[in-house]
Amino acid sequence: MNDKLFALKGAIIHTPDPKRFTIVDDGYLVCQNGLVQGVYEKLPGEFKDIPVRDYTGKLIIPGMADMHIHAPQYGFRGLGMDLDLDSVWNTWFETYSLPEESHYADLEYADMAYDKFVGDLLKTTTTRLCIFGTIHRPATELLMDKLAEKGFAAYVGKLNMDRNSIEGLQETTEESLSETRKWLEETVNRHPYVKPMVTPRYTPSCTDTCMEGLQKLVEEFNVPVQSHLSEGLDEIEWVKELKPEIEFYGQAYDMYGMLGGGVPTVMAHCVYPTDAEFEMMSRRKNLWVAHCPQSNLHSSGSGAPIRRYLEAGVHVGLGCDMAGANTLNLFRAIADATTASKVYWAANERKGDPFAKKTYLSLSEAFYIATKGGSSFWGKAGSFEEGSLFDAVVIDDSSLADFNQRSVRQRLERVVQQSDDRHVAAKFINGRQVL
Amino acid sequence: MNDKLFALKGAIIHTPDPKRFTIVDDGYLVCQNGLVQGVYEKLPGEFKDIPVRDYTGKLIIPGMADMHIHAPQYGFRGLGMDLDLDSVWNTWFETYSLPEESHYADLEYADMAYDKFVGDLLKTTTTRLCIFGTIHRPATELLMDKLAEKGFAAYVGKLNMDRNSIEGLQETTEESLSETRKWLEETVNRHPYVKPMVTPRYTPSCTDTCMEGLQKLVEEFNVPVQSHLSEGLDEIEWVKELKPEIEFYGQAYDMYGMLGGGVPTVMAHCVYPTDAEFEMMSRRKNLWVAHCPQSNLHSSGSGAPIRRYLEAGVHVGLGCDMAGANTLNLFRAIADATTASKVYWAANERKGDPFAKKTYLSLSEAFYIATKGGSSFWGKAGSFEEGSLFDAVVIDDSSLADFNQRSVRQRLERVVQQSDDRHVAAKFINGRQVL
Structure with a gap:
């Protein structure tokens, strides 16, 4: 993968503000030169040809x-x-x-x-x-x-x-x-x-x-x-x-x-x-x-x-x-x-x-x-706000599901309470994939 | 396995008394008709022909x-x-x-x-x-x-x-x-x-x-x-x-x-x-x-x-x-x-x-x-004292080891703090193997 400019696709959740989660249920997190370029519900035209790593159905959280x-x-x-x-x-x-x-x-x-x-x-x-x-x-x-x-x-x-x-x-x-x-x-x-x-x-x-x-x-x-x-x-x-x-x-x-x-x-x-x-x-x-x-x-x-x-x-x-x-x-x-x-x-x-x-x-x-x-x-890091150091973790929580429809926030909540190393699917630090 | 009379072999640890663990580092836990018959370092002659399930290196604890x-x-x-x-x-x-x-x-x-x-x-x-x-x-x-x-x-x-x-x-x-x-x-x-x-x-x-x-x-x-x-x-x-x-x-x-x-x-x-x-x-x-x-x-x-x-x-x-x-x-x-x-x-x-x-x-x-x-x-249950209901769980803690020699008590302690469903290897209730 080109690690200068790429996107991750999935359920994106982070906390720019401690009072609330900022969530895009199914969106794109764009990395440019090791920094967060932005979060989008649809990938903007200028990025239409960049590599996209598809984590649809998984959670993408800050490192x-x-x-x-x-x-x-x-x-x-x-x-x-x-x-x-x-x-x-x-x-x-x-x-x-x-x-x-x-x-x-x-x-x-x-x-x-x-x-x-x-x-x-x-x-x-x-x-x-x-x-x-x-x-x-x-x-x-x-x-x-x-x-x-x-x-x-x-x-x-x-x-x-x-x-x-x-x-x-x-x-x-x-x-x-x-x-x-x-x-x-x-x-x-x-x-x-x-x-x-x-x-x-x-x-x-x-x-x-x-x-x-x-x-x-x-x-x-x-x-x-x-x-x-x-x-x-x-x-x-x-x-x-x-x-x-x-x-x-x-x-x-x-x-x-x-x-x-x-x-x-x-x-x-x-x-x-x-x-x-x-x-x-x-x-x-x-x-x-x-x-x-x-x-x-x-x-x-x-x-x-x-x-x-x-x-x-x-x-x-x-x-x-x-x-x-x-x-x-x-x-x-x-x-x-x-x-x-x-x-x-x-x-x-x-x-x-x-x-x-x-x-x-x-x-x-x-x-x-x-x-x-x-x-x-x-410095500027730990959320997906534009210009933050690109640290992201992909969580596969499929094995934690129950028989009810759960929101992205609820899924994260359950991951916090129940996940272990089996659920960490991928990890990026400073824009580089390390796992 | 004959579930009337059999033994489990492994590191046996239980608490007949809350103040201390009772431990046999490598021994036999004998089940007779759904009850604990006894715990032995060496299997007595009278039991020399009974089926033995060998869990050597694993922990055997009460259910x-x-x-x-x-x-x-x-x-x-x-x-x-x-x-x-x-x-x-x-x-x-x-x-x-x-x-x-x-x-x-x-x-x-x-x-x-x-x-x-x-x-x-x-x-x-x-x-x-x-x-x-x-x-x-x-x-x-x-x-x-x-x-x-x-x-x-x-x-x-x-x-x-x-x-x-x-x-x-x-x-x-x-x-x-x-x-x-x-x-x-x-x-x-x-x-x-x-x-x-x-x-x-x-x-x-x-x-x-x-x-x-x-x-x-x-x-x-x-x-x-x-x-x-x-x-x-x-x-x-x-x-x-x-x-x-x-x-x-x-x-x-x-x-x-x-x-x-x-x-x-x-x-x-x-x-x-x-x-x-x-x-x-x-x-x-x-x-x-x-x-x-x-x-x-x-x-x-x-x-x-x-x-x-x-x-x-x-x-x-x-x-x-x-x-x-x-x-x-x-x-x-x-x-x-x-x-x-x-x-x-x-x-x-x-x-x-x-x-x-x-x-x-x-x-x-x-x-x-x-x-x-x-x-x-x-009733009489929850430890390996003679006559207790035979509930036993076998724990495979090999993936939790470190580079030091640990006692059976320390291994149990770590299992308490760190284990999950991956570590439960077998389970017996009233003398019957259920897992």
Whole structure:
């Protein structure tokens, strides 16, 4: 297929606006030079001779952005979900996360495991990602190469951990910074769509000296940043102990320019902001919250104040947070986002009133977060508006049908609730077909 | 295969006790005359010539009991999950439940839809069920026949609804009672393992006269009962209006002998018991709570006080509650039960304390509820203890492996979190292979 100019034909559904779905029941999505040229009910005359890939009867949706995912944790997916996840030094982290990440010092293990990870990722709706690797530079570079080879658009982080880790998985401050520099030099221009992202794991795992060094590297290489923020109540207590001079957790990043005040920044979780933290976040225009609903429910039984973030103008994307969650499938994360918003509402806003106003997320809002909300980290992307990066996924939902006629919106709703890798029929990233 | 005496070989895991898994890494599960004869690491001499079905490398678990499921709602599975589910007269109930149930007046529709339902159910781990049908006697009988044909053990209810339904889906009190009598007469001895269960939908849909009539039928035919209890806060308010003379919702059933004081009774949900309701429930030894974690989270963002019920000696089973939930797969319900127990803990017991004691369900407790907890409604069942009804499911988890050696317990844990119909390799109910 000519990948400069072509069209996909099918049932097109997307969310330029979080409040509603925009739907063409049977239409054409035109790609020109890797961007969306337009959506049409009938193909305009000027395009009458372009190649058309016929997906009539299937759903065509925007690709999704996974804004928080630990690639090396894919090896223990689905394990430890009933252990304590919300302790910063806890059985889950201790039993699974750190030991598994240690394996990635071995490049042969990394090769095998990242092959499986990237291969399985290909069969999902995910087109763009912000990924946590491990502290290991070579393994992280290998992961980046594999993602590039399959056509993904991704930011990937070699982690920094110069305190509070386990033996064999902890760097000296010097190592941490010198390896990060070397990694940035090697990868910043290596691939067109797979780029490095500075990744202090979280405040308890990075000394102040490390954070200062990273701040300089961020400025020198002009790369984005990602980390974890206010995920658990006892993590927040620990940060208070580690940095008694700050008023709230977010300051531990902001003081190094890493809360979206400078370079674009993704903060995962953000479940328990104080009022002051929330207020600062709402002023940081280069900040994206990576909402990880399943992981938050697993770790502490809580939802995050997502509607409040959205109303305050904070960018919100969705993360699967493998392996705090059990699947790479962001449809599940969309379903969980609506569920988690009900949990937040019931615990924080309903207060036992049987007739309390419902403030939870609608399906279109959750879908928006998964697509345009996260993809906006890459600019105009995540919907089929003219000029958007052309990320599209074709869903074959024929096996999910029942005996009633269903609208395109209902079919999408059911796909969100019920689909798996069997239903992803094709995938395009930046106009290139990757599946 | 001789179904009088045979063995299954594989990795055997079950929960005679909710506190821990009992595991034989590679052993034999012997069936004699439909009951579990024993579990052995090596087959005893007396059984050396019996047929052995070799499932080496696969997991063998007890069949699961789905204690609450609306069969006719399978047609709109996965739809309306972001609508209001917790209003008793709400958009979800109004938009989907009642109109879909109306279709079952048409026996041709029922035939087609129940074929699909029972066929899909066969591919799950479910072996026993308590099922809500519709108000329609012929369709309900058809469902019972189909379940019997596939080998399921089930109690099925023709619903009673003589008020507060929609046009075309409401009976007169007389019709409701006469059709229920006719249905009981026709089905009480029709099948050995598929039996009728009296099913007033819930208090708002049954008049006092209807309930009085049902109480007499229950006594005359000596059949069990199922209904809904304390699912939503505004439902509870409505019941208070409808029956101002009672102190709490459960009394609306108890006053007709339908809260486990007489015949065995299954009450779905039980999310918001008052202290008095809880106290009465804990004294009713013939009462089973059907815990529906996904549905409860969808409907009101809340978990139910399951640990409290267990500690008070109340029987608890698990229900998928199709279509308040999106899947027939009870593995998902087990995972959701642990999640929902965290939600309950965070909202009701943690109270913002970062170091609060964790009271949520362990994996073995949730697995116990799904197997022995619910199956105990049928007597000794739901585990591989000697003399239990022989319900067993073989799981092929080979496609879920990673590059680490995993224990049988870890493999089960991953199956709970990640498996679907592709992983169910064989199923036995009452000693008979049905899949």
